[in-house]
Amino acid sequence: MxxxxxxxxxxxxxxxxxxxxxxxxxxxxxxxxxxxxxxxxxxxxxxxxxxxxxxxxxxxxxxxxxxxxxxxxxxxxxxxxxxxxxxxxxxxxxxxxxxxxxxxxxxxxxxxxxxxxxxxxxxxxxxxxxxxxxxxxxxxxxxxxxxxxxxxxxxxxxxxxxxxxxxxxxxxxxxxxxxxxxxxxxxxxxxxxxxxxxxxxxxxxxxxxxxxxxxxxxxxxxxxxxxxxxxxxxxxxxxxxxxxxxxxxxxxxxxxxxxxxxERPRANRKEREPWVSMSEALRESSKKLGRSEPYVVVSNYGSGGDPKNRGRRTSDQPAFTVTGKISRNVVETPDGQPLPRFTIPESGILQTFPSNFPWRGRDxxxxxxxxxxxxxxxxxxxxxxxxxxxxxxxxxxxxxxxxxxxxxxxxxxxxxxxxxxxxxxxxxxxxxx
The missing domain is CATH 3.40.50.150 (Vaccinia Virus protein VP39)
Incomplete structure (x- = not known):
């Protein structure tokens, strides 16, 4: 007690x-x-x-x-x-x-x-x-x-x-x-x-x-x-x-x-919601930026320790871990055509900051x-x-x-x-x- x-x-x-x-x-x-x-x-x-x-x-x-x-x-x-x-x-x-x-x-x-x-x-x-x-x-x-x-x-x-x-x-x-x-x-x-x-x-x-x-x-x-x-x-x-x-x-x-x-069993545990995808999170900002869907994000980091083997996520999946190198992640169409990379406001949204959060300074x-x-x-x-x-x-x-x-x-x-x-x-x- x-x-x-x-x-x-x-x-x-x-x-x-x-x-x-x-x-x-x-x-x-x-x-x-x-x-x-x-x-x-x-x-x-x-x-x-x-x-x-x-x-x-x-x-x-x-x-x-x-x-x-x-x-x-x-x-x-x-x-x-x-x-x-x-x-x-x-x-x-x-x-x-x-x-x-x-x-x-x-x-x-x-x-x-x-x-x-x-x-x-x-x-x-x-x-x-x-x-x-x-x-x-x-x-x-x-x-x-x-x-x-x-x-x-x-x-x-x-x-x-x-x-x-x-x-x-x-x-x-x-x-x-x-x-x-x-x-x-x-x-x-x-x-x-x-x-x-x-x-x-x-x-x-x-x-x-x-x-x-x-x-x-x-x-x-x-x-x-x-x-x-x-x-x-x-x-x-x-x-x-x-x-x-x-x-x-x-x-x-x-x-x-x-x-x-x-995990301790808890009374009245609710059914979990589906995970949130990049396209769902960025939907409103994508309208303003004209970002088309679907798209593919190619990670800056290599999978399995191989720099050439970049991980890939589609827009209907969650993003990779957002790091300070997110601006290096390639964004492209499903057939490999280049698209604009994520902006700072978009990166912030993937971190769940408000879309109008006032990012300032360098880096x-x-x-x-x-x-x-x-x-x-x-x-x-x-x-x-x-x-x-x-x-x-x-x-x-x-x-x-x-x-x-x-x-x-x-x-x-x-x-x-x-x-x-x-x-x-x-x-x-x-x-x-």
Whole structure:
């Protein structure tokens, strides 16, 4: 039996008072989780070091701090809003992703040991960072940053009531160690969380692409059980030709095996809807652009590890995972005639951003690819906070359009986020790769 929540808590057992929720989004990017929070009626603040993503955020009216998450934690923690009580984020995934150099994948065993060393607090954080950096890519150390924020909040007397983390599937073993330490009572003050970890498929939540993400959802133990969101759509069956790159099949199988959990039977489970296709998602924008159907998308990545063996999807199927290289995906007619490639707004729609979302700055394709799909984010936030299913449905219905803000409001947010720019990062955050 769970302990009752205190009277000033945002949670009442398995649900929450959304007016008291304020989410801190680490590694916030252009704002996928913040967009989800907006449509759910939740307050959020994002920390993002990339100036281009910050310009998109300011133009979208999202509360932003232009800074390195490490600097904010170690030197500027007291500048954060006092009412933050939920932590979310996805550390940079380049070293863990299939498309990256793989330093993080090769160092998984060591990274898991570092997590336990960090919680033991028997050595300095700097020592752990130095050893992590020696593993091959200093960015690998950033996967520990959310745990450091959890510990900092506890030591500051305000433990986060819920935690939502997501990353590429290769990070699932790391999240499982997070789960161990969050539930162990070894955190400062003996604070405990109830935690779930699993690899989720975004097309099973209405996102028109096959994107797999390792997700961790945690709640303070006194606020009830943590659970993954119910699937709303059917899974897309991957064609046989679309196999994992050479050398990754074994890792993928191991990760997915580790991810397997029997779903708890739930009362009144609804029949799932069909997955959403590219043509269905892009129908309105295609009318404006004059994009004809049907069409075929040829992936930028080779299937089976062969660069010449490009995966192919037809317009009546979900898109491949939207990455920062989506502009390199060839779009053509069924008989091979070239068509215009996906625009930034189209790429954003495939990520479930509103069609009029104000993408700004440079490297917009990379911004789109780095983002959490807002529709997926809404399901994650709702599961973590115990929001009713109807509230999620209402939020998703509103995602067709984004409210436009004035230049004055944009400048106000920029002034808050950057100030005199003296604290804004001018190069990639430490540690550099």
């Amino acid at each position: 769970t302990s009752p929540a205190t009277s000033d808590s945002a949670f009442t057992n398995n649900s929450c008072d959304t007016e008291k929720i304020h989410i801190l989004d680490l590694f916030a990017g252009p704002g996928g989780l913040d967009v989800a929070a907006h449509f759910l009626g939740l307050e959020s603040t994002g920390i993002e070091w990339d100036a281009n993503a910050c310009e998109t955020r300011y133009s979208a009216g999202l509360q932003t701090i232009h800074a390195d998450v490490r600097t904010m934690r170690t030197e500027r923690f007291d500048e954060l809003p006092d009412n933050i009580n939920v932590l979310a984020g996805g550390p940079p995934c380049q070293t863990f992703s299939v498309a990256g150099n793989g330093a993080g994948r090769r160092a998984l065993t060591e990274v898991k040991s570092f997590i336990k060393r960090l919680v033991a607090r028997e050595e300095s954080s700097e020592t752990i960072d130095e050893e992590l950096s020696a593993l091959g890519d200093p960015r690998t150390a950033l996967v520990l940053e959310p745990l450091r924020w959890v510990m900092a909040a506890i030591e500051n007397g305000k433990p986060y009531k819920a935690i939502i983390l997501e990353q590429v599937p290769a990070v699932l073993p790391v999240w499982n160690v997070y789960r161990e330490v969050l539930e162990s009572g070894d955190l400062p003050g003996g604070v405990k969380y109830r935690t779930e970890c699993r690899v989720l498929h975004t097309e099973e939540y209405g996102v028109p692409q096959t994107r797999r993400r390792a997700v961790l959802i945690a709640r303070l133990a006194e606020h009830g059980h943590a659970s993954m969101p119910d699937k709303t759509h059917k899974a897309f069956t991957r064609p046989k030709a679309e196999t994992a790159p050479t050398g990754m099949a074994t890792l993928d199988e191991a990760i997915l095996k580790e991810a397997e959990h029997v 917009q394709a990379q911004q789109v690819g780095n983002a959490v799909p807002p529709r997926f984010g809404a399901h994650l936030l709702a599961a973590a906070l115990g929001l009713e299913e109807g509230r999620v449905a209402e939020a998703i219905e509103k995602m067709d359009g984004w409210p436009q803000i004035s230049e004055e409001e944009r400048e106000r947010l920029r002034k808050i986020g950057c100030g005199d720019k003296g604290k804004c990062p001018t190069k990639p955050p430490h540690p550099q790769g």
